[in-house]
Amino acid sequence: MESDFPPAALPGLAAALKQVEAALREQLASDEALVALIGDHVLGGGGKRIRPALLLLASDLCGYTGPRRVQVAAAVELLHTATLLHDDVVDLAQLRRGRPAANVVWGNRRAVLVGDFLYARASSMIVEDGDLEILWIFSNTIRLMAEGELLQLEHSFDPTVTEQHYYGVIDRKSAELIAAACDAGAILGGVTRAERRRVAEFGRQLGLAFQLRDDALDYSAEAHALGKRPCADVREGKITLPLLLALKRCTAAEREQAAALLKTAGRRAAALSAEGLVDPEQVLSDEDLEPVLELVRRYRGVEDTDRRAQEHVERARAALAPFPDGPAKKALYETAAFAVARAH
Incomplete structure (x- = not known):
């Protein structure tokens, strides 16, 4: 059964998240109407707001429930939205949370520019908060996320990608921002460096678990649950853990067949991109994908990716073990459980 999110264990969390939502909407104010239009399209797409919720919970765990946490949490969500x-745009995506992606509706240039606007707004909110440690975490996170995107892009459709490379990508692209949200909450609480490291480690391990579950769902969930077409990752050239595990375990002949398919898809993608075309079906059709999906099924790629995600959840729980029991800690544990139990 899928866990609920946000967790109901912490009184006041829902009210604080409403304040975060209001702060997000305020940041869309601009003389250019398109900013609010595109921003509302993305923010209104049904996101879970897990990053601001984690910041709120981490600050509560560390003893802070004041107003600064709302502004910093909103900044983190704006960064995520950007x-x-x-x-x-980079992934040539067609759908986002079941709706046409902003780049499909308004074009790549406008989507990128509104993303830049949101980066600027988020950065301004952190500067206004005035905490240099939070500002450093924020800027460093942006750098690492960009590096992660480049790491992944440089190895599109590459059948030789290793687990080490894969983890390097998801740590930067996904886990880093969740760790930063938790760390910022701990800074607001004024705890020791050692306690900060534990809270940030909780966020990092949860972020890895969250991404692993995403990558498993991409192979196993239905389109209506995902909000995008299944197997979108491999169509975009992303070699994620379910396929990595299958490629490690399959026979040499099966590996050669899959490698040839991926290399052909990479050439198609490059040609289509040069022509300005972005249809993933032309890169890898359902028929093309079937041998890959069969490998993932036969060698338990999805099941073992989910098992790996659960291992990261246990590490996340262990990071918070020394903190006193209470509603905030319970809610953080529930959030970790949600990361691997969710169906989308």
Whole structure:
């Protein structure tokens, strides 16, 4: 059964998230109407707001429930939203949370520019908060996320990608921002360096688990649950853990067949991109994909990716073990459980 999110264990979390939502909407104010239009399209797409919720919970765990946490949490979500706009352009994505991606509706240039606007707004909110440690975390996170995107892009359709490379990508692209949200919450609480490291490690391990579950769902969930076409990752050239595990375990002949398919898809993608075409079906059709999906099924790629995600959840829980039991800690544990139990 899928866990609920946000967790109901912490009184006041829903009210604080409403304040975050209001702060997000305020940041869309601009003389250019398109900013609010595209921003509302992305923010209104049904996101879980897991990053601001984690910041709120981490600050509560560390003893802070004041107003600064709302502004910093909203800045983290704006940063996340900016990355979604940019990622969809880079990935040539067609759908985001079941709706046409902003780049499909308004074009790549406008989507990128509104993403830049949101980066600027998020950065301004952090500067206004005035905490140099949070500002450093924020700027460093942006750098690492960009590096992660480049790491992934440089190895599109590459059948030789290793687990080490894969983890390097998801740590930067996904886990880093969640770790930063938790760390910022701990800074607001004024805890020791050692306690900060534990809270940030909780976020990092949860972020890895969250991405692993995403990558498993891409192979196993239905389109209506995902909000995008299944197997979008491999169509975009992303070699994620379910396929990596299958390629490690399959026979040499099966590996050669899959490698040839991926290399052909990479050449098609490059040719289509040069022509300005972005239809993933032309890169890898359902028929093309079937041998890959069969490998993932036969060698338990999805099941073992989910098992790996659960291992990261256990590490996340262990990071918080020394903190006193209470509603905030319970809610953080529930959030970790949600990361691997969700169906989308």
